[in-house]
Amino acid sequence: MNLQRARYLVAVADHLNFTRAAAELHVAQSALSQQIKVLEREIGVVLFDRRGPRISLTEPGIVAVREAKFLLESADRAIERIRASALGSEGELRIAHTRSWAGGAVALAVNEFRARYPKVAITEHRGYTARNTALATDGAVDIAVVRPPVDQSKLTVRILDRERLLLAVPSGHPFSTLEVVDLAQIANEPVVFWPRANGPGMYDAIVEMFWPTRAPNVVRREADDEQVLHAVAAGVGVAPMPAGRAATYRVPGVQMCEINCPPMYLTVGLAFRTDNPNLALRLFLEVVDEVVDPSLLVR
Structure with missing residues (x-):
C-alpha cells in the first residue's frame, strides 16, 4: 500500500462517502473511486461494502484502515525525524x-x-x-x-524483569501473625482486586496462581494497587500484591505474607x-x- 492510496483509503473511511472524501482530498470523485478499486485489486480483498445507500467498511477494510493510519503516522514521524536531524x-x-x-x-x-x-x-x-x-x-x-x-x-514482547507476588492482609487479620500462608487458607477469604480490564493477562495469571481450583471471592474492586492496599488496611479483605508496589506505598495497617508454595512471580516486559x-x-x-x-x- 503506497502512501497516496493509504491517504485515500483513510479519507473515504472517515467520511464513508466518496464525494466528501474527494472534496477533502481535492481530487475528482471518479479518480478517488478508481484508486480504491486499484487498492482492492492489489490487496485481493473488498474494503468497502457498496450495496446500500451508504457505504460501509468490510472486516478486511477495518484492518486495512488501521494499517493505513499506522503507515501514514510512520511516514509523518520519519519526516519529523529528518527535519529534527537537520536542526x-x-x-x-x-x-x-x-x-x-x-x-x-x-x-x-x-x-x-x-x-x-x-x-x-x-x-x-x-x-x-x-x-x-x-x-x-x-x-x-x-x-x-x-x-x-x-x-x-x-x-x-521481551521479558525484562520479574518480582515476587505476595499476599496483603489487614494488620488485625489472623494471617497477620504468619510469615507464610497456605493457598488452601485463602480459598474463601474476601478479596480486594483491581479491574481485570486494566491487564487481563496479568489478572488471569494471578488468579491461576492464587486460586487454581476456584474463582476468588472478590468483594471489592479498586482502581489501582494503592487503593487496593488502602482497602486491605480498612479490613475489607486480602489482596495479591506485587512486592515492589507494597514496598513503594507502605500503607499502614497492611501486613505482607508469602504463600507456602514455590515462589510466585510476575514478569515485566x-x-x-x-x-x-x-x-x-x-x-x-x-x-x-x-x-x-x-x-x-x-x-
Missing part, C-alpha cells in the same frame, strides 16, 4: 510505562539510553497494561512496558511493533540487549 536533534522515543512497575531493568535501560543518546527526546507517560498495549499496537508509542501475557498478534521504523526504537532495543540480565530476555 541538530536525533528524534524521539515514546515510552508508555505500566502503573504497576517502577525502576528495575526498565529504568536501567532507559537511563543507559539517555546517557548514550542525549539528543534523543524521550516522551514518557504511565498507564495500565491494556492501554499501553493498545497504544503500541496503534503506533502511538514506540515502547509499551507491560505485564505479560498480552495479545502478541501485532506486538513482540517491553511490547513493540517490529515494523515500527523509528531508529530510536532499534537503538533502545540494542541497549536493552546489552544492559539487562540475559536470562530474563525471553523473546
